[in-house]
Amino acid sequence: MSADARLEELDVSGLGEVDEPTFAGLTERHRRELHVHCYRMLGSFEDAEDTVQETFLRAWRRRETFEGRSTFRAWLYRIATNACLDLLAKCRPEPATGGEVQWLQPYPDRLLDELPAGHADEPETVAVARETIELAYLVAVQHLAPRPRAVLILRDVIGWPAKDVAQLLGDSVNSVNSALQRARAGMRGHLPAERQDWTGGEQDAGTRELVRRYTDASVATDVDGLAAMLRDDVRCSMPPTPGLCVGRDAVVNDWVESGFEGLQGLRAVLTSVNRQPAVAFYLWRNQESAYLPLTIDVLRVTDGAITEIVTFHDDQFPRLGLPERLPAEGTE
Structure with missing residues (x-):
């Protein structure tokens, strides 16, 4: 019997009588969509994980309060939203400022793909069908x-x-x-001006070719080649490291000052996160005789140019399902 069918057999008082394994089965099928919801609220994959666990714990403890006036899914969304608000009040009473989010973490597309296909108006479908999972939106x-x-x-x-x-x-x-009007106005002040032109989802041939050239130039530490792919107003950040570079010249200067041109022994693996192209870089380590994780660049591409690069540290590799090491070339 499906979880929905099992729930339909329960009256209001019956939900409070179910055992823990049955209740867990009812909640577990909503885990991924609730996780995406909490991630969007919090910007952190890890905080979203903790908040979903807190949501399920609260739901279990309060199961007798479910009166059937809304769907079980909507009831869980209410609990999850309040759990997010509680975490924000405790840990982040002030919103982000200055155009960067130091607690931002990537969300692997392979996990977004776990959301079940459904009707266009269902929350788990809307959660990824609209362009509200990309990093600029977050x-x-x-x-x-x-x-x-x-x-x-x-x-x-x-x-x-x-x-x-x-x-x-x-x-x-x-x-x-009134809050919605203020929030929409605030979003317009922080979203890219060309957002209405984003395609999301599948990458076109031009984007794939640009990502390939970006990957090749990065492995070759070709700063001039990389600079030619950047739009004048490109933005570059590296959470949780503070600092936001805006503009081609500022980004290129930062690369030069960091010694990027002298970096030797890079390899790259293409991936995708937050429905955006991403490149995971590995650096050769003699002591390990292998290429080990270095950083992940998540790209936003607009009209054939790179308009944003968000770089994440090597601690994100396991979550994204990336190899923990690459062997010496020619030994695979």
């Missing part, structure tokens, strides 16, 4: 205060009616609508 969202952030995500991404969001937040519909 960064913009993190610049909003927590409650307007929750309003924006629930209204514009998940598609909840204003009255349901108001009930969740203990607010009026007018307050929710």
Whole structure:
């Protein structure tokens, strides 16, 4: 019997009577979509993991409060949203500033692909069908205060009616609508101007070719070649390391000052995260006789030019399903 069928057989009082394994089966099928929701709220994959676990714990402890006035999924979304707000109040009372998010972490596409196919209006489908999982969106969202952030995500991404969001937040519909207007205005101030032209999803041939050239030039530490692929207003960041470089000259100068041109022994593996092309770089280590993880560059491409590079450290390799090492060339 499916989890939905099992739930349909339960009356309101019956949900409080189910055993823990049965309840876990009801909640587990929503894990990935709830994780994406929490990730969008928090910007951190690890914090989203913890918050989903907290959501399931709260749901189990409060199972008798489920009255059937909404779907079981919506009930879980309410709990997850409140768990995110609680974490933000405790750990990040102030939103991000300055165009960078130091706690930002990548989300592997292979996990986004776990979301079941469904109807276009279902939350888990909308969660990745719209361009609200890409890093630029995540960064913009993190610049909003927590409650307007929750309003924006629930209204514009998940598609909840204003009255349901108001009930969740203990607010009026007018307050929710006002918060949504402010949040949308805040997003416009932080999202790329060309966002309406993003394609998302599958990468076209031009993008794939640009990523190939970027990879080759990076392995060759060809700074001039890389610079030619950057748009004038390119942005470059490396969370959790503070510092945002804006503009081709600033980015190139940063590469030169960091000694990138003298780096020898690089290899690369193509991957994708947050529905964007990404390149994982490995550096040859004599002591290990192997190429070991170095960094991951996540690219945003617009009109045939690179408009953003977000670089993550080697601690993200395992989560992205990347090899822990590459053998010497010719020995694979």
